[in-house]
Amino acid sequence: EAGVTQFPSHSVIEKGQTVTLRCDPISGHDNLYWYRRVMGKEIKFLLHFVKESKQDESGMPNNRFLAERTGGTYSTLKVQPAELEDSGVYFCASSPLQGSGANVLTFGAGSRLTVL
Amino acid sequence: GEDVEQSLFLSVREGDSSVINCTYTDSSSTYLYWYKQEPGAGLQLLTYIFSNMDMKQDQRLTVLLNKKDKHLSLRIADTQTGDSAIYFCAEGRMNRDDKIIFGKGTRLHILP
Numbered sequence: 001e002a003g004v005t006q007f008p009s010h011s012v013i014e015k016g017q018t019v020t021l022r023c024d025p026i027s028g029h030d031n032l033y034w035y036r037r038v039m040g041k042e043i044k045f046l047l048h049f050v051k052e053s054k055q056d057e058s059g060m061p062n063n064r065f066l067a068e069r070t071g072g073t074y075s076t077l078k079v080q081p082a083e084l085e086d087s088g089v090y091f092c093a094s095s096p097l098q099g100s101g102a103n104v105l106t107f108g109a110g111s112r113l114t115v116l
Numbered sequence: 117g118e119d120v121e122q123s124l125f126l127s128v129r130e131g132d133s134s135v136i137n138c139t140y141t142d143s144s145s146t147y148l149y150w151y152k153q154e155p156g157a158g159l160q161l162l163t164y165i166f167s168n169m170d171m172k173q174d175q176r177l178t179v180l181l182n183k184k185d186k187h188l189s190l191r192i193a194d195t196q197t198g199d200s201a202i203y204f205c206a207e208g209r210m211n212r213d214d215k216i217i218f219g220k221g222t223r224l225h226i227l228p
Contacts, residue, residue, distance in 0.1 A: 004158070006158075033215075035218075040220070041220060042120070042218050042219055042220045042221070043159075043204065043206075043218035043221075044218070045215050045216070045217070048215060056215060091158065091159060093159075103146075103147055103164075103208065104161060104164065105161070105216060106161070107151070107158045107159035107160075107161075108158050109156075109157055109158035110158050110159075
């Protein structure tokens with residue numbers, strides 16, 4: 001079974017530019033999460049999709065961040081315009097809605113964003 | 117509020133046991149997790165424990181939970197160089213739709 005895949009693995013952009021991160025969850029996982037780790041700090045929750053619906057977006061830092069999950073499959077996280085403090089590693093995770101794995105998140109390798 | 121605290125660094129000699137400690141504040145936590153992140157890799161779930169358990173053992177890993185003190189520990193027996201990584205403690209609650217609160221991570225360094 002393929003795991004959670006994220007693209008790109010590393011993106012370097014200038015302040016003010018736009019970046020779009022993509023996450024492909026495990027097939028059949030209706031729950032999809034975005035987390036972020038800023039250098040040296042804790043991994044913080046950004047938002048949670050159940051299928052294509054945003055269940056909880058309380059962790060989104062501001063309106064420069066836009067997450068979508070059209071069709072309930074892959075998700076994108078767009079940062080526009082990027083600021084220096086947006087630098088960090090963005091993790092995506094997925095889990096099934098029900099069953100034994102419902103409370104176990106599988107994480108992707110993360111997308112490292114560097115804003116210069 | 118919700119908070120998970122853990123020390124940032126730990127150095128252990130190869131072959132010794134490593135003990136990584138974590139404290140959390142949310143008394144209604146249902147699940148306590150340990151994740152491992154190796155360089156360049158994602159977060160790998162090592163193990164998790166339900167809050168109604170005191171201990172869970174899985175090969176070289178032993179998780180101890182003191183719910184009264186809100187203290188969680190991960191013991192790695194016979195530490196190997198491959199155990200060098202960042203270990204994240206995390207807690208979750210069923211009625212929080214699986215949103216997990218992470219600590220800052222403990223970097224485990226293995227001494228030869």
